[in-house]
């Protein structure tokens with residue numbers, strides 16, 4: 064699987080730790096920043112990731128900021144992007160099964176590395192259920 068990851072400064076440490084653990088998931092990961100704990104603006108990195116995501120073949124993307132919300136709000140401005148804030152195992156499964164989320168948004172200030180890895184694992188190992196859920200996600204774009 065090919066995935067792409069980005070964060071702001073609040074998510075930087077979690078991003079780096081996820082990358083260290085990523086071998087467990089057998090994923091190729093492209094990191095588009097940020098590259099330090101220096102303060103940055105989360106929309107810059109969300110835009111950067113989504114632009115790259117839409118141009119190339121990635122299975123999914125991971126965006127990280129303090130609450131997960133700023134990056135999700137930015138990512139969800141784009142057509143056909145379904146960015147979902149996840150903070151536990153069940154939500155990680157449901158955003159794939161029901162929403163076919165293509166961007167996982169992680170709230171770095173509210174989850175542990177262990178939970179982040181579990182979320183990624185649950186997301187990867189869940190499948191979109193289609194059917195009534197397909198009918199619903201088709202109604203998301205304006």
Ligand code: RB5
Pocket residue numbers: 071073074105128129130131132133134
């Ligand atoms: C940065 O302090 C923080 O505002 C940002 O990471 C994020 O939580 C915004 O939604």
